[in-house]
Amino acid sequence: MTQTTFDIATSAAQAKQASRVIAQLTTTEKNALLTEMAAAIEAEAASIIAENSRDIDAGRSKGLSEAMLDRLLLTEQRVTDIADAIREIVTLTDPVGDIANLALRPNGMQVGKMRIPLGVIAMIYEARPNVTAEAAALCLKSGNAVILRGGSEAIHSNIALANCLHSVLEKNNIDKNIITVIPDTSREVIEQLLKQRESIDLVIPRGGEGLIRYVTEHSQIPVIQHFKGVCHLFIDKYADLNKAVNILVNGKTQRPSACNAIETVLVHQDIAEQFLPLAAKALVPANVKVHACEQSLPFFAEGELATDDDYHAEYLAQEVAIKTVEGFDAAITHINEYTSDHTEVIVTQDNSRSQQFIRAINSSVVMVNASSRFSDGGQLGLGSEIGISTSKLHAYGPMGLASLTTEKFVVLGDGQIRD
Helix, strand or coil: CCCCCCCHHHHHHHHHHHHHHHCCCCHHHHHHHHHHHHHHHHHCHHHHHHHHHHHHHHHHHHCCCHHHHHHHCCCHHHHHHHHHHHHHHHHCCCCCCCEEEEEECCCCCEEEEEEEECCEEEEEECCCHHHHHHHHHHHHHCCCEEEEECCHHHHHHHHHHHHHHHHHHHHCCCCHHHEEECCCCCHHHHHHHCCCCCCCCEEEEECCHHHHHHHHHHCCCCECCCCCCCEEEEECCCCCHHHHHHHHHHHHHCCCCCCCCEEEEEEECCCHHHHHHHHHHHHHHHCCEEEECCCCHHHCCCCEECCHHHHHCCCCCCEEEEEEECCHHHHHHHHHHHCCCCEEEEECCCHHHHHHHHHHCCCCEEEECCCHHHCCCCCCCCCCCCEEECCCCCCCEEECCHHHEEEEEEEECCCCCCC
16 A cells, blocks of 8 residues: 655654644643543454454465564454553653752752653554554653554554544544654655654664664664664573573563564583473474574484574574573673674573673663563563664663653753853
């Protein structure tokens, strides 16, 4: 579905104007809109799923991978999950207007910093229709207008969801340009979108590495980057083997298409002979394909010898790279060489080792004795996330409401003048 007459410059300018409207709404008003939007999505579940079926059929015809189709699919439960995610955003504290670190200066002035909306956020994403609703809700709650450009594979689903959101805005006499879903799926519209620096304040691409690199290279607007999720699991020699196996299986197999799934497992050589047979047995039920180093390979009957490319790979499937390392320092060195700055996990019962791991690794999420699948905005207490930043900018890691705001200085005086 492509509309070549779509004018992105006009749409961006309208979003800029609408951003001034949303920035002035109270928390109560924003929450009321979100509550109605959640209800509208549930009420239209059947029509949303019908439109999603059109996308699924087209995706299969185009030969999309099972991982991509899974990201695209909407079921009745997933539609309910989208509505529930919006309701959870309602319960979150609104960061807009908060003043932090108000301090008294020697001249009697008070100086603090207030959280304010960014303005207009452009989202460019692939194959996840839930992003349409959740990103819109997060931007609305944080006082921002949003422009959403989903991929062609989800166009019918995205428009169906947008219609629900717009119906609520129109019912409440709110400028519907607060939420814009671009109906044009051509690459040209992305090129034009990335030039609208007078209207758009931030671009967040969410999808495959190719998309994110394209956006980064072509944007005239600041970009939050998340190229890929090569998440590491290090089994230390002081690991509890039961915990290690459970964390591996959950991190790799619970939802392998997610960017927080484990892709590389590093095993301390002192524990390899005990752990690797357990890992091999545990991965069989999920038919996980194993790429193993020479030292690890004998433990996996169907394993293949790992190459350097395997340690760079984001499989997004039932597939994993396994490497035996000489020790703790070797694990750190490997992670720092191959990291995508997403999520790294250590399994160990030695507190000093876990603290050393936390200090040595600077990925956006560092975990001790817990599944990488918890590296998610909702699981970390942020509510729904708009994306994950692996750029060390104002936001790093899962991005919730606070990451969609910036700060301005507020000065409270009583007639002070500067000498």
